[in-house]
């Protein structure tokens with residue numbers, strides 16, 4: 118173990134260096150989780166509310182405790198990168214346009230944060246001689262409890278970190294090190310009696326304060342979920358086609374939020390209120406080109422068009438009937454199934470006319486079921 122003699126000064130030097138890299142908040146915690154947090158994770162996994170995210174359960178031991186993940190880790194340098202939107206970024210889109218959540222309107226934040234974390238990790242290793250590892254999002258680390266212990270903010274009732282300086286809009290990342298550095302003060306809970314985030318949720322995904330049923334969350338349904346979106350939830354998605362910001366956006370602590378300064382997070386015009394018609398007509402090459410460097414690329418064309426067609430079904434826009442109809446012959450059964458539902462909502466008479474012939478020629482069981490079910 119490396120214990121620097123001037124740990125507080127060392128800590129401040131690391132903070133200054135990380136701030137220089139563009140991180141908006143840099144704080145320090147012991148690389149460990151409390152027994153309470155471990156128990157909460159156990160409860161969450163036992164309830165099965167993680168849906169298809171089997172990787173949450175698969176590495177539960179490591180996720181519950183950084184010491185299992187890396188026994189030599191002593192300190193977590195926890196960073197926050199502000200991606201705060203402007204008021205116009207949060208304005209409602211018209212019925213024929215889709216809403217992509219704020220975090221996905223430009224480059225993939227994993228790449229942006231990883232690049233900075235790598236620089237930070239290398240610098241810490243070189244200047245202190247300690248071992249380092251970096252984490253962002255996909256690693257089995259519970260980033261939110263670590264961020265709360267480090268004092269970046271508190272886990273609000275919407276379960277995300279709320280910062281007194283940046284509201285709901287911080288991405289998190291960590292460099293863990295074998296250096297033994299003094300921890301910063303933890304942040305307390307400042308939600309009080311407020312429950313705005315719980316009440317605004319379009320799919321009522323909260324089981325209660327601080328407890329999310331991920332299977333109902335639009336973010337899960339439109340991003341992580343690989344199959345068809347459950348029928349009863351489809352109308353509740355509205356025109357949200359990738360992720361959701363409703364519980365974040367409504368938080369009163371956002372009055373202290375600041376617009377992002379990181380250029381890679383400035384929204385691309387093409388991904389701000391994109392027209393549903395154009396999105397539904399994307400082929401594979403078009404999808405890849407539009408979402409180059411974007412986190413949306415990961416889910417692939419079929420899952421994305423599934424979301425777009427659900428939004429078309431919710432749009433009540435007659436002009437989109439022909440668009441839904443075109444996708445009835447799409448090569449992907451996931452897309453065809455969503456197109457059937459969209460058509461049944463937008464044009465029930467046409468749907469009834471086409472039903473017999475299309476259902477007969479349909480090779481996929483799930484799509485045939487969509488024809489049988491209608492709206």
Ligand code: B12
Pocket residue numbers: 154157158161170218219220253254255256257258259260261262272275276277278279285286287288289290326327328329331334336337341359360361362364365
């Ligand atoms: C899995 C995951 C998801 C899942 C599940 C979300 C969830 N709440 O767990 C889905 C796909 C739904 C999701 C959605 C989103 N995510 Co996400 N996600 C993750 C991931 C990979 C793991 C989170 C995790 O460990 N969940 C497990 C459960 C057990 O954790 P939990 O909900 O926090 O559970 C706690 C509470 O239940 C609490 N608890 C239980 N009972 C009680 C009682 C009381 C009184 C209290 C105080 C607490 C409490 O204790 C539990 C443990 O701490 C993290 C990255 C990471 N590695 O940490 C990103 C992460 C949490 N996601 C993030 C973001 C930005 C989002 C979205 C906003 C994206 C979007 N715009 O669509 C949404 C927000 C939805 C929401 N309201 O949470 C950011 C959040 C940043 C922040 N400021 O907090 C993270 C940290 C990624 C990152 N590196 O920046 N996500």
Ligand code: SF4
Pocket residue numbers: 275317318319320321322323329333334335336360361362363364365
């Ligand atoms: S992200 Fe949207 S759907 Fe998910 S919990 Fe928050 S408000 Fe509900």
Ligand code: SF4
Pocket residue numbers: 273274275279307308309311312313314315367368369370
């Ligand atoms: S909206 Fe209210 S309850 Fe939800 S996180 Fe913000 S302060 Fe807490």
